[in-house]
Amino acid sequence: MSVVDTPAAVDAVAPSVPAPTVAPAAPPGGRRRGSAAATLVGLLRKPTLVLSALVVLVVVLWALVPGLFSGYDPLYADTSQVLLPPSFEHLFGTDELGRDVFTRMVHGTALTLLTTVVAVVIGFAFGSVIGLAAGYFGRIADGVLMRVVDILLAIPMLVLAMAIVTAIGFGSVQLAIGVGIGMIGSVARVMRSEVMRVRQSTFIDAERSMGARDGYIIARHVLPNAVGPVLVLAILDFGAAILTIAALSFLGYGTPPPTPEWGSLVASGRAYLTTAWWMSTLPGLTIAVFVVCINRIARELQNDRSSR
């Protein structure tokens, strides 16, 4: 006797297709409120994340409205106030020309951040296109593009940026281009692997079976599904880019004085390290804290993605 060949079984066959039930959606309002409360509780459990976000917010405000944070002129030299140690008057002390170091730090933020953003955008844009082409089309495109990327990755970012800036001239824009090119390699790698992952999914195959063109599939399906981890990497690289740009302007590759810039601020104090430690140390520490905060936020985004 076969397993299901019983009268009871045959009787129980439903004659028509029963409509499957769909669980009613939770009322959107209540659901949203619940998730907002959950987010708040989650944030309270991560005080370092909240602190990092506050620090980044303050630094961004420095860049946008520097006048709000300091009443001094970053370029005004007051010879009666030379090399004063930190005080409530001068938070970071003053330099050898009597300029307020904190004010110069705040006013230098805009230029440093802008240079970094341009660098990251250059790295992100070119790296993404290279990674996308290599990952999607594969074969020869992949082979050629990835060998170029290997070469980029083989040279340390600082050395590569120095070589490029030396070749195309000193200045903020050149600095951004140099550092941006240095970032292309890692962005392209991550983008390529993400695109390859998405490209192999069944729903991309389904798109092809429906007759979609490559451009349509890339723009509408591959890119939106692949871009997330690359964005996280771009934020992580943002920290590295600030360090590189500060290092290069420390070495004198950036904007010439007296325009304030984070790296050159640190550099200008190095001759006075023994007598006026604050000139290099406090701007240097500020840069370090800011980079650590950026990385903290990037890690959070990364963990959030991988846990999903």
Added chain:
Amino acid sequence: MSGTDPQPLLAVDDLKVSYGSRSHRTPALHGVSFSMVPGEKISIVGESGSGKSTTAHALIGLLPAGGRIDSGAVSFAGRDLTRLGDRALRAVRGAEIGLIPQDPMTSLNPVRRIGKQVEEALAVHGRAGRGVERRVLEGLRDAGLPDPERVAAQFPHELSGGMRQRVLIAIALACSPRLVIADEPTSALDVTVQRQILDHIDRVTAAEGTSMLLITHDLGVAGDRTDRIIVMNEGEIVEDGPADSVLGSPADAYTKRLLAAAPSLSSRVLYSGQTVATAETAAAGPLVSVRALRKEFHTAAGSHLAVDDVSFDIAAGETLAIVGESGSGKSTTARLLLQLEKADAGSVTLDGAELTGLSAARIRPHRLAMQMVYQSPYASLSPRFSVGDIISEPLRIHRIASAAERRRIAASLLDQVALPGSVLDRSPAELSGGQRQRVAIARALAPQPKLIVCDEAVSALDVSVQAQVLELLAEIQRERGVAYLFISHDLAVVRQIAHRVVVMRRGRVVEQGDTEATFAHPVDEYTRQLLDAIPGRQPVST
């Protein structure tokens, strides 16, 4: 064989398990109780979400993260396993209770040799002293692996799925446990391999007098292999009794539904006896004509002839099934037909138009007439799109209709696949597997195709959902006269849905003809083997 020892080997008493975070806990088991005596073979049957795997894992304290035993007791040979510490539990796992896991592809360490992995099972219980190599080889031989010396020196990737499952059996039985828990041990394997593996587990456990708890979704397997069947639904045991009485005269309504839904070679045929083809369409020739298709894949390891001289026709409004085991070339044939792969030789015509050799741009308009439904309803729908966008995607690609019209079409298609209009703006993640597969079918119907290729379209679904989707496919065919190319490894399903069948093996067609006739009187030896291997065909033991 039972009853000699009144003391039960395993007694589960009111076991309650829940999943989730500290604040939100979802109960998975609502008080499960059963017991088994030494030497008994019991299967736990249920659909996904029924709690059958949770039960198995809770017994040996291996619940996944977030899972917790809330109350109840699991007493094994007189000890309550739920009260044992990790160390004591580790001594029980493997040594006294062996586990044969579900997926042979991911359950072995890819960088260690097979012999070492079996040895490890002995070593963790301090049984790796002198003569361990001999015992490893014996274990592998007992698990039915020919040439155990060679296998012991190999890596997992060098073995087929069936061979890996045998290695897992050798590991599970290495310490001669008193109870073996087999969690869907063969659901990833072909039917003929499944049969060998199950035969083998039977032999080994019978020789040692080992008890077995078999977790399966397949009623046929449960009936063939075990004396007692426990049916679970939504975290509760709904029926528990001797196999033949559970299958022969089920008492519970859910068991009855499950039995009715399970396809077998005696289930009701769903397709209409008369194809929709009329005299004039018949005169116009077949809808699809495939001639002498050939495809060879070249890899670093050498070339592999995937499809070799395959020819068949599909008439308008008919269902043609291609059956075969993994590696038979059935999916490749479908992809060649759809021009998703380029054939090395042969021709494919659709409605009289030759498709092979056309450029991508010239094929594009033909794609409207042939659509595809994939095996996994989870992978084949874009996770970022709403259901409405997914269904109207083919129209959007071909720039058919305005956005508002496409939305209207999508809504009416939802109605046709018996989904409520309210899901139009939902994400596929909010739907169940069966509902997603309905969405995939609606998408395939959107451009009003003449042919829909269903590549294992119901294999990933639970039997009751599978039965509903098959009904839906048959109904759509009656109403719209669409033809199906139905790729499947499941002969029982094929018998329900297909007018004609093509049996493939190693890239070649070994037999084709009317489904009814082919299944009743298979000409080819391989077809006969396939039919014989279907679980549930052996007489129920009494």
